Amino acid sequence: MTEGDLDILYTQLCTAMTGLGEANASLFLARFALLAIARIDDAAAARGLIADAAEQLSRAPA
Amino acid sequence: MHSERAPTAGLAVNFAAYPFAWARHPAALPPMSGGIERQRHPVAIVGAGPVGLCVALGLASHGVRSVLIEADDSVSTGSRAICISRRSLEIIARLGALEGYLRIGLPWSGGRSFYRGAEVLRFTMPQDENQRLPPMLNLAQYHIEQILLDHAEQLAEMIDLRWQTKLEGIEPLIDGARLRLATPLGNYRLDADWLVAADGGRSTVRESLGLAMHGTSYEGRYVIVDILLDSKRPTERLAYFDPPCNPGSTVLVHRQPQNVWRIDYQLRDGEDADAALEPRNVMPRVASVLDMMGERGSWSPIWITLYKANALTLDRYRHGRALLAGDAAHLVPIFGVRGVNSGIDDADNLAWKLACVAKGQASARLLDSYSDERVAAARENLAYGAKSTEFMAPPSFAFALMRNAVLGLAVKHACVRSLINPRQTSPIAYTDSPLNRALDSSREFAEGPPPGAPLPECPLTIAGGWAGAEPRPGHVTELLGPRFTLFQFGETLGIPGELQHLERTLNARGVPFAVVPLLRSRAAGGPLLHAWDHTGRLFPMYGAAADTLYLVRPDGHVLARWRRTSAASVAAAIDQVMNCRGTQGAVHD
Numbered sequence: 001m002t003e004g005d006l007d008i009l010y011t012q013l014c015t016a017m018t019g020l021g022e023a024n025a026s027l028f029l030a031r032f033a034l035l036a037i038a039r040i041d042d043a044a045a046a047r048g049l050i051a052d053a054a055e056q057l058s059r060a061p062a
Numbered sequence: 063m064h065s066e067r068a069p070t071a072g073l074a075v076n077f078a079a080y081p082f083a084w085a086r087h088p089a090a091l092p093p094m095s096g097g098i099e100r101q102r103h104p105v106a107i108v109g110a111g112p113v114g115l116c117v118a119l120g121l122a123s124h125g126v127r128s129v130l131i132e133a134d135d136s137v138s139t140g141s142r143a144i145c146i147s148r149r150s151l152e153i154i155a156r157l158g159a160l161e162g163y164l165r166i167g168l169p170w171s172g173g174r175s176f177y178r179g180a181e182v183l184r185f186t187m188p189q190d191e192n193q194r195l196p197p198m199l200n201l202a203q204y205h206i207e208q209i210l211l212d213h214a215e216q217l218a219e220m221i222d223l224r225w226q227t228k229l230e231g232i233e234p235l236i237d238g239a240r241l242r243l244a245t246p247l248g249n250y251r252l253d254a255d256w257l258v259a260a261d262g263g264r265s266t267v268r269e270s271l272g273l274a275m276h277g278t279s280y281e282g283r284y285v286i287v288d289i290l291l292d293s294k295r296p297t298e299r300l301a302y303f304d305p306p307c308n309p310g311s312t313v314l315v316h317r318q319p320q321n322v323w324r325i326d327y328q329l330r331d332g333e334d335a336d337a338a339l340e341p342r343n344v345m346p347r348v349a350s351v352l353d354m355m356g357e358r359g360s361w362s363p364i365w366i367t368l369y370k371a372n373a374l375t376l377d378r379y380r381h382g383r384a385l386l387a388g389d390a391a392h393l394v395p396i397f398g399v400r401g402v403n404s405g406i407d408d409a410d411n412l413a414w415k416l417a418c419v420a421k422g423q424a425s426a427r428l429l430d431s432y433s434d435e436r437v438a439a440a441r442e443n444l445a446y447g448a449k450s451t452e453f454m455a456p457p458s459f460a461f462a463l464m465r466n467a468v469l470g471l472a473v474k475h476a477c478v479r480s481l482i483n484p485r486q487t488s489p490i491a492y493t494d495s496p497l498n499r500a501l502d503s504s505r506e507f508a509e510g511p512p513p514g515a516p517l518p519e520c521p522l523t524i525a526g527g528w529a530g531a532e533p534r535p536g537h538v539t540e541l542l543g544p545r546f547t548l549f550q551f552g553e554t555l556g557i558p559g560e561l562q563h564l565e566r567t568l569n570a571r572g573v574p575f576a577v578v579p580l581l582r583s584r585a586a587g588g589p590l591l592h593a594w595d596h597t598g599r600l601f602p603m604y605g606a607a608a609d610t611l612y613l614v615r616p617d618g619h620v621l622a623r624w625r626r627t628s629a630a631s632v633a634a635a636i637d638q639v640m641n642c643r644g645t646q647g648a649v650h651d
Contacts, residue, residue: 014461
């Protein structure tokens with residue numbers, strides 16, 4: 001995947017979420033996370049990503 | 063669109079003035095008969111901003127006179143364009159005005175982005191040992207215009223400047239346009255064969271023609287503040303997302319010459335714009351930005367403006383005898399600095415085509431290719447500009463949420479950092495242009511610019527050009543001129559007889575054309591303009607061998623290229639441009 005692909009996918013994700021509305025955003029991202037975990041198909045890698053995603057939040061102010 | 067707050071007397075806040083002396087220019091009336099100027103003009107340009115001035119200078123370089131109509135009495139003021147791209151500098155160099163830019167402007171090549179306290183991105187624009195010009199140069203729009211104006215004033219016999227002359231209406235003529243103009247000395251009408259609208263975002267010409275731009279207007283608002291501050295900080299683009307000094311906001315900082323600094327900060331949703339523009343509210347926010355940056359020196363505000371991003375364009379830039387350029391034709395967001403730079407590119411594309419048509423050398427259909435090429439360029443600029451804007455001024459909760467995710471992850475995870483890159487303006491290739499020729503023979507090249515692409519820069523040694531000229535270090539783009547240029551790659555200096563003949567034939571017809579030999583190594587040469595590849599990088603960069611030919615348009619875009627060909631196919635390529643045959647794009651010859 002190129003930087004250009006990442007850029008396009010980022011915008012598609014934003015646009016999809018905008019269309020679903022803020023109330024649906026958490027559920028949409030949760031579903032995406034589950035599908036991504038299944039597709040990654042690597043328990044250790046997925047565990048690492050869960051930790052990375054949480055780590056930033058624990059350090060940031062509310 | 064901007065709503066501006068100029069310095070106002072009686073405020074507690076002391077404003078400084080821009081470090082620039084505006085010359086005021088008087089209005090003048092031409093010789094008239096019956097309220098109509100006696101002289102008919104080949105080209106009338108409305109708007110003496112950067113775009114109008116570049117069109118006038120470009121036409122003059124091709125030997126075409128123009129009259130330049132400007133409502134104001136001086137070059138512009140206020141916080142407008144400040145970043146001139148390498149591509150624009152290349153164009154300005156061809157117009158003969160580069161020296162002033164390099165003398166005043168501040169070159170830069172990259173920047174840094176911060177999220178909360180941490181640096182999350184360090185970006186650089188393309189810069190290597192092959193370049194002649196910096197990727198970006200900062201200088202204020204009054205300088206951008208003044209340098210072009212100084213040059214235009216030296217060409218007074220070619221460029222007729224009419225200050226304090228306001229366009230009030232347009233009456234179509236069968237073969238041109240009649241402009242209704244108002245000046246403090248009285249009103250008059252003026253006839254011109256061709257009309258160029260370079261009169262900005264609120265274009266009177268566009269309105270008179272009943273044309274509307276289409277696209278997206280963004281809600282996110284930025285306050286733009288120019289300040290005077292003595293600082294030794296380097297020239298770079300600084301972006302602060304959610305900074306400690308301005309939580310929830312985004313701040314951009316750019317250095318300009320003469321201690322002027324540009325600070326842009328985003329307003330929160332629901333913030334009252336009028337209140338936000340009041341100096342008593344602007345001062346503490348700017349002070350907190352400077353404090354965060356560690357700037358302790360004294361400073362004063364110069365100019366305060368509100369900005370909302372637009373991404374709009376007309377569908378066509380040619381409407382009969384009227385041609386629209388710059389902000390009159392399209393409005394691109396400021397993020398990525400494509401505004402003035404795309405306008406200068408418009409001017410460069412338009413000038414040679416309009417000159418060829420005005421001189422009767424080319425069919426008026428050539429001007430449709432101006433529209434085709436520059437509308438395509440605007441759409442590319444708008445796509446990048448929209449991406450930049452979605453990051454800098456998120457248009458929905460989703461874009462804001464995802465941006466925060468990117469910024470937070472970017473501190474540690476390099477894989478998402480490219481999403482923060484500000485996507486600064488870069489040269490655009492006219493890949494699908496109807497003018498591109500010899501596409502089959504272009505496919506035989508493994509390297510180098512295909513038809514439609516601008517020339518990649520490369521150092522070389524330039525020799526000849528006039529009697530007694532000494533060899534001198536230079537770059538490939540310096541060999542361009544107001545003409546079609548045929549670069550003939552080879553080992554020896556001679557130009558084949560049939561190409562010499564073609565040069566004479568075209569020049570006799572008034573079509574500007576020159577063959578310029580590019581040699582692998584130094585050859586004993588006379589006054590003939592040529593160059594050699596002293597670094598050994600030029601030939602591989604262009605995928606060239608002996609007998610390779612690149613035919614380049616006056617605006618520096620490749621028209622066609624061949625591994626080897628006859629003078630007849632070069633002549634045919636130029637003829638097809640002039641007659642605009644085969645406007646469906648893929649012409650194989």
